[in-house]
Amino acid sequence: MAEMKKRLRVTINGERYEKEVSPATSLLDFLRTDLNLTGTKEGCGEGECGACSVILDGRLVDSCLILAVEADGQEIQTIEGVGRHGRLHPLQKAFAEKGAAQCGYCTPGMIMAAKYLLDHNPSPTPEQALEAIAGNLCRCTGYGSIVDAILSAAKER
Amino acid sequence: MRSFDYFAPQSLGDATSLLRRYGSKSRLLAGGTDLLLRLERRLTEPSVVIDLKKIRALSGIKASGKGLRIGAVTLMEEIASSPLAQGRYGIIAKGAAAVGSIQTQNRATLGGNLCNASPAADTAPPLIALSARARIASSRRDREVPLEEFFLGPGKTCLQPNELLKEIFIPAPAGRSGGSFQRCTRTAMDIALVNCAVFLSLAPKRETIADIRIALGAVAPTPLRARPAEDVLRGKNPDKGAVEEAADRAAAGASPIDDIRSSASYRRDMVRILTRRAIEEALKEALGSRQQKKWQR
Numbered sequence: 516m517a518e519m520k521k522r523l524r525v526t527i528n529g530e531r532y533e534k535e536v537s538p539a540t541s542l543l544d545f546l547r548t549d550l551n552l553t554g555t556k557e558g559c560g561e562g563e564c565g566a567c568s569v570i571l572d573g574r575l576v577d578s579c580l581i582l583a584v585e586a587d588g589q590e591i592q593t594i595e596g597v598g599r600h601g602r603l604h605p606l607q608k609a610f611a612e613k614g615a616a617q618c619g620y621c622t623p624g625m626i627m628a629a630k631y632l633l634d635h636n637p638s639p640t641p642e643q644a645l646e647a648i649a650g651n652l653c654r655c656t657g658y659g660s661i662v663d664a665i666l667s668a669a670k671e672r
Numbered sequence: 673m674r675s676f677d678y679f680a681p682q683s684l685g686d687a688t689s690l691l692r693r694y695g696s697k698s699r700l701l702a703g704g705t706d707l708l709l710r711l712e713r714r715l716t717e718p719s720v721v722i723d724l725k726k727i728r729a730l731s732g733i734k735a736s737g738k739g740l741r742i743g744a745v746t747l748m749e750e751i752a753s754s755p756l757a758q759g760r761y762g763i764i765a766k767g768a769a770a771v772g773s774i775q776t777q778n779r780a781t782l783g784g785n786l787c788n789a790s791p792a793a794d795t796a797p798p799l800i801a802l803s804a805r806a807r808i809a810s811s812r813r814d815r816e817v818p819l820e821e822f823f824l825g826p827g828k829t830c831l832q833p834n835e836l837l838k839e840i841f842i843p844a845p846a847g848r849s850g851g852s853f854q855r856c857t858r859t860a861m862d863i864a865l866v867n868c869a870v871f872l873s874l875a876p877k878r879e880t881i882a883d884i885r886i887a888l889g890a891v892a893p894t895p896l897r898a899r900p901a902e903d904v905l906r907g908k909n910p911d912k913g914a915v916e917e918a919a920d921r922a923a924a925g926a927s928p929i930d931d932i933r934s935s936a937s938y939r940r941d942m943v944r945i946l947t948r949r950a951i952e953e954a955l956k957e958a959l960g961s962r963q964q965k966k967w968q969r
Protein backbone atom coordinates (compact mmCIF):
# COMPACT_ATOMS: atom_id res chain seq x y z
CA MET A 516 0.00 0.00 0.00
CA ALA A 517 1.21 3.48 -0.80
CA GLU A 518 2.36 5.40 2.24
CA MET A 519 -0.41 7.72 3.40
CA LYS A 520 0.97 10.52 5.48
CA LYS A 521 -1.14 12.41 7.96
CA ARG A 522 -0.73 15.98 9.10
CA LEU A 523 0.09 16.13 12.78
CA ARG A 524 -0.15 19.22 14.97
CA VAL A 525 1.22 18.92 18.48
CA THR A 526 2.53 21.17 21.21
CA ILE A 527 5.72 19.85 22.76
CA ASN A 528 7.18 21.58 25.81
CA GLY A 529 5.16 24.68 24.91
CA GLU A 530 6.34 24.81 21.31
CA ARG A 531 4.04 24.08 18.37
CA TYR A 532 5.02 21.59 15.71
CA GLU A 533 3.30 20.70 12.45
CA LYS A 534 4.61 17.70 10.50
CA GLU A 535 3.59 15.09 7.99
CA VAL A 536 3.89 11.66 9.54
CA SER A 537 3.23 8.07 8.51
CA PRO A 538 0.47 6.54 10.68
CA ALA A 539 2.76 3.56 11.31
CA THR A 540 5.13 5.68 13.41
CA SER A 541 5.19 5.48 17.19
CA LEU A 542 5.13 8.68 19.17
CA LEU A 543 8.56 7.68 20.50
CA ASP A 544 10.05 7.41 17.00
CA PHE A 545 8.39 10.67 15.99
CA LEU A 546 9.98 12.48 18.94
CA ARG A 547 13.41 10.95 18.51
CA THR A 548 13.74 10.68 14.73
CA ASP A 549 11.47 13.33 13.21
CA LEU A 550 12.04 16.01 15.86
CA ASN A 551 15.46 14.95 17.13
CA LEU A 552 14.22 15.09 20.73
CA THR A 553 16.41 12.20 21.80
CA GLY A 554 16.09 12.68 25.56
CA THR A 555 13.19 10.23 25.57
CA LYS A 556 14.71 6.75 25.40
CA GLU A 557 13.65 3.45 23.93
CA GLY A 558 14.24 0.59 26.35
CA CYS A 559 12.05 -2.42 25.72
CA GLY A 560 9.64 -1.00 23.14
CA GLU A 561 6.91 -3.03 24.84
CA GLY A 562 5.57 -0.79 27.60
CA GLU A 563 7.43 -2.64 30.34
CA CYS A 564 10.39 -0.41 31.20
CA GLY A 565 9.08 3.17 31.15
CA ALA A 566 12.25 4.63 29.56
CA CYS A 567 10.05 6.29 26.91
CA SER A 568 7.69 7.93 29.45
CA VAL A 569 6.25 11.30 28.47
CA ILE A 570 3.31 13.33 29.78
CA LEU A 571 0.55 13.47 27.15
CA ASP A 572 -2.33 15.87 27.89
CA GLY A 573 -1.48 15.62 31.58
CA ARG A 574 -1.17 11.83 31.74
CA LEU A 575 2.05 9.84 32.14
CA VAL A 576 2.24 7.34 29.26
CA ASP A 577 4.71 5.09 27.44
CA SER A 578 5.36 6.79 24.10
CA CYS A 579 6.44 3.49 22.48
CA LEU A 580 2.86 2.19 22.66
CA ILE A 581 1.22 5.22 21.08
CA LEU A 582 1.01 6.17 17.43
CA ALA A 583 2.24 9.68 16.69
CA VAL A 584 -1.05 10.41 14.88
CA GLU A 585 -3.00 9.68 18.07
CA ALA A 586 -1.39 12.73 19.64
CA ASP A 587 -2.81 15.12 17.05
CA GLY A 588 -4.03 18.30 18.75
CA GLN A 589 -2.52 17.29 22.09
CA GLU A 590 0.14 18.59 24.40
CA ILE A 591 3.29 16.65 25.24
CA GLN A 592 5.90 17.21 27.94
CA THR A 593 9.22 15.47 27.44
CA ILE A 594 12.41 15.49 29.49
CA GLU A 595 13.71 18.35 27.33
CA GLY A 596 10.98 20.60 28.76
CA VAL A 597 11.46 19.76 32.44
CA GLY A 598 14.32 22.18 33.12
CA ARG A 599 13.70 25.69 31.79
CA HIS A 600 16.04 28.43 30.57
CA GLY A 601 19.15 26.41 31.28
CA ARG A 602 18.16 25.74 34.88
CA LEU A 603 17.63 22.27 36.25
CA HIS A 604 14.31 21.22 37.71
CA PRO A 605 14.48 20.36 41.45
CA LEU A 606 14.07 16.70 40.48
CA GLN A 607 17.02 16.85 38.12
CA LYS A 608 19.15 18.52 40.80
CA ALA A 609 18.13 15.97 43.38
CA PHE A 610 18.85 13.04 41.04
CA ALA A 611 22.36 14.41 40.51
CA GLU A 612 22.96 15.09 44.21
CA LYS A 613 21.69 11.72 45.42
CA GLY A 614 23.47 9.66 42.77
CA ALA A 615 20.11 8.50 41.45
CA ALA A 616 21.53 8.10 37.95
CA GLN A 617 24.26 5.61 37.16
CA CYS A 618 24.20 4.56 33.51
CA GLY A 619 21.50 7.19 33.08
CA TYR A 620 19.41 5.41 30.48
CA CYS A 621 16.28 5.14 32.63
CA THR A 622 16.72 8.64 34.07
CA PRO A 623 14.58 10.67 31.64
CA GLY A 624 11.67 8.27 32.13
CA MET A 625 12.23 8.23 35.90
CA ILE A 626 12.18 12.03 36.01
CA MET A 627 8.96 12.15 34.01
CA ALA A 628 7.31 9.57 36.32
CA ALA A 629 8.57 11.49 39.36
CA LYS A 630 7.35 14.79 37.94
CA TYR A 631 3.92 13.26 37.29
CA LEU A 632 3.87 12.15 40.93
CA LEU A 633 4.87 15.56 42.34
CA ASP A 634 2.43 17.35 40.02
CA HIS A 635 -0.36 15.35 41.70
CA ASN A 636 1.07 14.77 45.16
CA PRO A 637 3.59 17.40 46.28
CA SER A 638 4.60 15.57 49.47
CA PRO A 639 4.64 11.82 48.82
CA THR A 640 5.57 9.13 51.32
CA PRO A 641 8.47 6.79 50.46
CA GLU A 642 5.90 4.11 49.57
CA GLN A 643 4.06 6.48 47.23
CA ALA A 644 7.35 7.47 45.58
CA LEU A 645 8.22 3.81 45.03
CA GLU A 646 4.77 3.11 43.63
CA ALA A 647 5.02 6.08 41.28
CA ILE A 648 8.08 4.57 39.57
CA ALA A 649 6.75 1.01 39.50
CA GLY A 650 6.37 1.26 35.72
CA ASN A 651 10.00 2.31 35.29
CA LEU A 652 12.87 -0.17 35.39
CA CYS A 653 16.36 0.69 36.59
CA ARG A 654 19.08 -1.94 36.40
CA CYS A 655 21.77 0.09 38.23
CA THR A 656 20.60 1.81 41.37
CA GLY A 657 18.31 -0.63 43.14
CA TYR A 658 15.84 2.29 43.31
CA GLY A 659 16.83 3.46 46.81
CA SER A 660 18.70 6.54 45.62
CA ILE A 661 15.92 7.35 43.16
CA VAL A 662 13.30 7.34 45.93
CA ASP A 663 15.66 9.49 48.07
CA ALA A 664 15.99 11.96 45.21
CA ILE A 665 12.23 12.20 44.67
CA LEU A 666 11.60 12.82 48.39
CA SER A 667 14.38 15.38 48.56
CA ALA A 668 13.03 17.21 45.50
CA ALA A 669 9.57 17.21 47.09
CA LYS A 670 11.02 19.03 50.14
CA GLU A 671 12.81 21.52 47.89
CA ARG A 672 9.70 22.61 46.03
CA MET B 673 5.10 -1.75 11.59
CA ARG B 674 3.67 -2.27 8.14
CA SER B 675 2.04 0.90 6.81
CA PHE B 676 -1.69 1.43 7.21
CA ASP B 677 -4.25 4.19 6.86
CA TYR B 678 -5.55 5.81 10.03
CA PHE B 679 -8.99 7.15 10.85
CA ALA B 680 -10.16 8.83 14.03
CA PRO B 681 -13.95 9.15 13.63
CA GLN B 682 -15.79 11.59 15.91
CA SER B 683 -19.08 9.70 16.04
CA LEU B 684 -20.21 6.13 16.58
CA GLY B 685 -22.03 6.23 13.22
CA ASP B 686 -18.82 7.18 11.39
CA ALA B 687 -16.95 4.39 13.19
CA THR B 688 -19.47 1.70 12.27
CA SER B 689 -19.57 2.96 8.64
CA LEU B 690 -15.79 2.59 8.47
CA LEU B 691 -16.08 -0.88 9.97
CA ARG B 692 -18.73 -1.83 7.40
CA ARG B 693 -16.43 -0.64 4.62
CA TYR B 694 -13.16 -2.18 5.82
CA GLY B 695 -14.32 -5.09 8.00
CA SER B 696 -11.58 -7.61 8.69
CA LYS B 697 -8.99 -5.46 6.87
CA SER B 698 -9.25 -3.01 9.73
CA ARG B 699 -8.30 -3.10 13.38
CA LEU B 700 -9.94 -1.02 16.09
CA LEU B 701 -7.62 1.06 18.26
CA ALA B 702 -8.53 2.12 21.79
CA GLY B 703 -5.61 2.62 24.21
CA GLY B 704 -3.26 0.67 21.96
CA THR B 705 -1.25 -0.95 24.76
CA ASP B 706 -1.98 -4.37 23.25
CA LEU B 707 -2.51 -3.43 19.59
CA LEU B 708 0.76 -1.49 19.23
CA LEU B 709 2.74 -4.54 20.37
CA ARG B 710 0.98 -6.69 17.79
CA LEU B 711 1.56 -4.10 15.06
CA GLU B 712 5.25 -3.76 15.98
CA ARG B 713 5.73 -7.53 15.90
CA ARG B 714 3.67 -7.81 12.72
CA LEU B 715 1.32 -10.25 14.39
CA THR B 716 -1.45 -8.19 12.82
CA GLU B 717 -1.12 -6.26 9.56
CA PRO B 718 -4.32 -4.27 9.01
CA SER B 719 -4.64 -1.89 6.05
CA VAL B 720 -6.74 0.43 8.20
CA VAL B 721 -6.61 1.39 11.88
CA ILE B 722 -9.76 2.98 13.33
CA ASP B 723 -9.06 4.98 16.49
CA LEU B 724 -12.15 5.09 18.74
CA LYS B 725 -10.86 7.54 21.35
CA LYS B 726 -12.36 10.66 19.75
CA ILE B 727 -15.91 9.30 20.09
CA ARG B 728 -17.45 10.97 23.13
CA ALA B 729 -20.28 8.42 23.41
CA LEU B 730 -17.75 5.66 24.07
CA SER B 731 -16.12 7.37 27.02
CA GLY B 732 -17.01 7.76 30.67
CA ILE B 733 -18.91 6.18 33.53
CA LYS B 734 -22.58 6.82 34.21
CA ALA B 735 -24.70 5.57 37.09
CA SER B 736 -28.48 5.33 37.25
CA GLY B 737 -31.04 3.41 39.29
CA LYS B 738 -30.78 0.62 36.74
CA GLY B 739 -27.05 0.20 37.01
CA LEU B 740 -23.65 1.37 35.87
CA ARG B 741 -22.55 2.03 32.29
CA ILE B 742 -18.88 2.15 31.41
CA GLY B 743 -17.94 3.30 27.90
CA ALA B 744 -15.53 1.08 25.98
CA VAL B 745 -12.74 3.65 25.76
CA THR B 746 -12.86 4.60 29.45
CA LEU B 747 -9.35 4.41 30.92
CA MET B 748 -8.31 1.93 33.59
CA GLU B 749 -7.24 4.88 35.74
CA GLU B 750 -10.67 6.51 35.37
CA ILE B 751 -12.41 3.32 36.49
CA ALA B 752 -9.97 2.67 39.35
CA SER B 753 -10.46 6.19 40.72
CA SER B 754 -14.15 6.74 39.94
CA PRO B 755 -16.43 7.25 42.96
CA LEU B 756 -19.22 5.70 40.85
CA ALA B 757 -17.24 2.48 40.49
CA GLN B 758 -16.65 2.17 44.25
CA GLY B 759 -19.06 0.73 46.80
CA ARG B 760 -21.22 -2.06 45.44
CA TYR B 761 -19.41 -2.07 42.12
CA GLY B 762 -16.02 -1.90 43.86
CA ILE B 763 -14.60 -5.11 42.41
CA ILE B 764 -14.45 -3.62 38.90
CA ALA B 765 -12.46 -0.67 40.28
CA LYS B 766 -10.09 -3.18 41.92
CA GLY B 767 -9.76 -5.18 38.71
CA ALA B 768 -9.00 -2.04 36.69
CA ALA B 769 -6.44 -0.93 39.30
CA ALA B 770 -4.61 -4.25 38.90
CA VAL B 771 -3.89 -3.73 35.19
CA GLY B 772 -0.24 -2.77 34.66
CA SER B 773 1.78 0.32 35.56
CA ILE B 774 0.65 3.93 35.93
CA GLN B 775 1.64 4.45 32.30
CA THR B 776 -0.61 1.56 31.24
CA GLN B 777 -3.45 2.64 33.54
CA ASN B 778 -3.34 6.06 31.88
CA ARG B 779 -3.75 4.62 28.40
CA ALA B 780 -5.36 1.18 28.46
CA THR B 781 -9.15 1.05 28.18
CA LEU B 782 -11.83 -1.27 29.48
CA GLY B 783 -12.99 -2.14 25.96
CA GLY B 784 -9.44 -2.85 24.89
CA ASN B 785 -8.79 -5.12 27.86
CA LEU B 786 -11.96 -7.09 27.11
CA CYS B 787 -11.64 -7.22 23.30
CA ASN B 788 -8.02 -8.34 23.55
CA ALA B 789 -9.60 -11.38 25.23
CA SER B 790 -6.62 -12.46 27.27
CA PRO B 791 -7.69 -15.30 29.58
CA ALA B 792 -5.86 -13.38 32.34
CA ALA B 793 -7.58 -9.99 31.79
CA ASP B 794 -8.13 -8.49 35.24
CA THR B 795 -11.35 -6.68 34.36
CA ALA B 796 -13.18 -9.77 33.06
CA PRO B 797 -13.80 -11.81 36.25
CA PRO B 798 -15.12 -8.83 38.27
CA LEU B 799 -17.51 -7.89 35.46
CA ILE B 800 -18.70 -11.46 34.97
CA ALA B 801 -19.27 -11.76 38.72
CA LEU B 802 -21.28 -8.52 38.57
CA SER B 803 -23.53 -9.96 35.79
CA ALA B 804 -22.23 -7.39 33.32
CA ARG B 805 -23.49 -7.25 29.76
CA ALA B 806 -21.57 -6.22 26.65
CA ARG B 807 -23.39 -3.71 24.45
CA ILE B 808 -22.30 -4.12 20.85
CA ALA B 809 -22.89 -1.76 17.93
CA SER B 810 -22.68 -2.11 14.16
CA SER B 811 -24.05 -0.17 11.19
CA ARG B 812 -26.92 -2.65 10.95
CA ARG B 813 -28.05 -3.33 14.50
CA ASP B 814 -27.10 -3.13 18.14
CA ARG B 815 -27.10 -6.17 20.38
CA GLU B 816 -26.31 -7.11 23.95
CA VAL B 817 -24.71 -10.29 25.31
CA PRO B 818 -23.86 -11.44 28.83
CA LEU B 819 -20.12 -10.76 29.20
CA GLU B 820 -19.36 -14.41 29.92
CA GLU B 821 -20.59 -15.24 26.40
CA PHE B 822 -18.44 -12.49 24.87
CA PHE B 823 -15.20 -14.51 25.09
CA LEU B 824 -14.66 -17.45 22.73
CA GLY B 825 -10.97 -18.23 23.28
CA PRO B 826 -7.58 -16.55 23.75
CA GLY B 827 -7.76 -13.39 21.60
CA LYS B 828 -11.22 -14.33 20.31
CA THR B 829 -14.53 -12.65 21.05
CA CYS B 830 -18.03 -12.95 19.64
CA LEU B 831 -17.62 -9.63 17.79
CA GLN B 832 -18.20 -9.85 14.03
CA PRO B 833 -15.81 -7.92 11.74
CA ASN B 834 -18.44 -5.15 11.37
CA GLU B 835 -19.11 -4.83 15.11
CA LEU B 836 -17.55 -2.92 17.97
CA LEU B 837 -17.93 -3.03 21.73
CA LYS B 838 -19.79 0.14 22.74
CA GLU B 839 -20.12 -0.12 26.49
CA ILE B 840 -20.42 -2.41 29.48
CA PHE B 841 -23.58 -2.37 31.53
CA ILE B 842 -23.66 -3.61 35.13
CA PRO B 843 -27.17 -4.06 36.56
CA ALA B 844 -27.63 -2.53 40.02
CA PRO B 845 -27.32 -5.27 42.65
CA ALA B 846 -30.37 -5.94 44.80
CA GLY B 847 -30.29 -5.61 48.59
CA ARG B 848 -27.30 -6.45 50.73
CA SER B 849 -24.43 -7.55 48.57
CA GLY B 850 -20.69 -8.01 48.76
CA GLY B 851 -17.82 -8.65 46.41
CA SER B 852 -14.17 -9.52 46.35
CA PHE B 853 -11.42 -9.50 43.75
CA GLN B 854 -8.31 -11.58 44.38
CA ARG B 855 -5.24 -12.16 42.26
CA CYS B 856 -1.78 -13.60 42.57
CA THR B 857 1.26 -12.78 40.49
CA ARG B 858 4.91 -13.68 40.22
CA THR B 859 6.08 -10.11 40.82
CA ALA B 860 4.25 -6.99 41.92
CA MET B 861 3.39 -5.87 38.40
CA ASP B 862 2.91 -8.93 36.27
CA ILE B 863 0.02 -10.52 34.43
CA ALA B 864 -2.14 -12.48 36.86
CA LEU B 865 -1.20 -16.13 37.43
CA VAL B 866 -4.73 -16.59 38.63
CA ASN B 867 -7.46 -14.07 39.40
CA CYS B 868 -10.84 -14.57 40.96
CA ALA B 869 -13.90 -12.43 41.57
CA VAL B 870 -16.91 -13.20 43.71
CA PHE B 871 -20.11 -11.23 43.95
CA LEU B 872 -23.01 -12.34 46.13
CA SER B 873 -26.26 -11.02 47.51
CA LEU B 874 -28.05 -12.06 50.70
CA ALA B 875 -31.71 -12.93 51.15
CA PRO B 876 -33.73 -10.11 52.83
CA LYS B 877 -33.18 -9.99 56.61
CA ARG B 878 -31.28 -13.28 56.63
CA GLU B 879 -27.75 -14.55 56.27
CA THR B 880 -28.63 -16.90 53.44
CA ILE B 881 -26.87 -16.39 50.12
CA ALA B 882 -29.64 -15.57 47.64
CA ASP B 883 -27.31 -15.50 44.66
CA ILE B 884 -23.60 -15.81 44.04
CA ARG B 885 -21.38 -15.61 40.99
CA ILE B 886 -17.78 -16.75 40.97
CA ALA B 887 -15.52 -15.97 38.00
CA LEU B 888 -11.93 -17.10 37.44
CA GLY B 889 -9.22 -15.80 35.12
CA ALA B 890 -6.03 -17.30 33.65
CA VAL B 891 -7.10 -20.89 34.29
CA ALA B 892 -8.97 -21.70 31.05
CA PRO B 893 -9.02 -20.45 27.42
CA THR B 894 -11.56 -17.81 28.47
CA PRO B 895 -12.56 -16.25 31.79
CA LEU B 896 -14.50 -18.98 33.54
CA ARG B 897 -17.70 -19.01 35.55
CA ALA B 898 -17.33 -21.53 38.42
CA ARG B 899 -20.96 -22.68 38.41
CA PRO B 900 -20.46 -25.93 40.39
CA ALA B 901 -18.85 -23.86 43.15
CA GLU B 902 -21.73 -21.37 43.11
CA ASP B 903 -24.26 -24.20 43.40
CA VAL B 904 -22.73 -25.32 46.71
CA LEU B 905 -23.45 -21.92 48.26
CA ARG B 906 -26.64 -20.65 46.62
CA GLY B 907 -29.56 -20.73 49.07
CA LYS B 908 -27.26 -21.60 51.98
CA ASN B 909 -26.12 -19.93 55.14
CA PRO B 910 -22.64 -21.29 54.63
CA ASP B 911 -20.23 -22.51 57.29
CA LYS B 912 -16.52 -22.94 56.74
CA GLY B 913 -16.99 -26.43 55.38
CA ALA B 914 -19.32 -25.25 52.62
CA VAL B 915 -16.89 -22.51 51.64
CA GLU B 916 -14.05 -25.04 51.46
CA GLU B 917 -16.17 -27.33 49.33
CA ALA B 918 -17.02 -24.51 46.93
CA ALA B 919 -13.33 -23.62 46.66
CA ASP B 920 -12.46 -27.27 45.96
CA ARG B 921 -15.07 -27.41 43.21
CA ALA B 922 -13.74 -24.21 41.64
CA ALA B 923 -10.25 -25.75 41.54
CA ALA B 924 -11.57 -29.01 40.09
CA GLY B 925 -13.36 -27.12 37.31
CA ALA B 926 -10.34 -25.08 36.24
CA SER B 927 -8.11 -26.21 33.36
CA PRO B 928 -4.92 -24.19 33.83
CA ILE B 929 -1.78 -24.58 31.70
CA ASP B 930 1.93 -24.83 32.49
CA ASP B 931 3.78 -21.82 31.15
CA ILE B 932 6.71 -19.53 31.80
CA ARG B 933 4.92 -17.89 34.73
CA SER B 934 3.77 -20.92 36.69
CA SER B 935 2.85 -24.58 36.66
CA ALA B 936 -0.69 -25.80 36.15
CA SER B 937 -0.75 -27.51 39.54
CA TYR B 938 0.31 -24.32 41.35
CA ARG B 939 -2.39 -22.41 39.51
CA ARG B 940 -4.97 -25.01 40.51
CA ASP B 941 -3.93 -24.71 44.19
CA MET B 942 -4.19 -20.95 43.93
CA VAL B 943 -7.69 -21.17 42.46
CA ARG B 944 -8.76 -23.01 45.59
CA ILE B 945 -7.11 -20.52 47.93
CA LEU B 946 -8.18 -17.35 46.10
CA THR B 947 -11.75 -18.60 45.72
CA ARG B 948 -11.97 -19.33 49.44
CA ARG B 949 -10.58 -15.90 50.32
CA ALA B 950 -12.88 -14.17 47.85
CA ILE B 951 -16.02 -15.90 49.17
CA GLU B 952 -15.06 -15.07 52.76
CA GLU B 953 -14.34 -11.42 51.95
CA ALA B 954 -17.55 -11.04 49.92
CA LEU B 955 -19.58 -12.54 52.77
CA LYS B 956 -17.97 -10.20 55.30
CA GLU B 957 -18.80 -7.22 53.14
CA ALA B 958 -22.40 -8.33 52.64
CA LEU B 959 -22.99 -9.14 56.30
CA GLY B 960 -21.59 -5.81 57.47
CA SER B 961 -19.43 -5.15 60.50
CA ARG B 962 -21.68 -6.53 63.25
CA GLN B 963 -22.10 -10.02 61.91
CA GLN B 964 -18.57 -10.84 60.93
CA LYS B 965 -17.55 -13.01 63.87
CA LYS B 966 -18.05 -16.24 62.03
CA TRP B 967 -15.40 -15.29 59.48
CA GLN B 968 -12.68 -14.04 61.74
CA ARG B 969 -9.67 -16.25 61.88
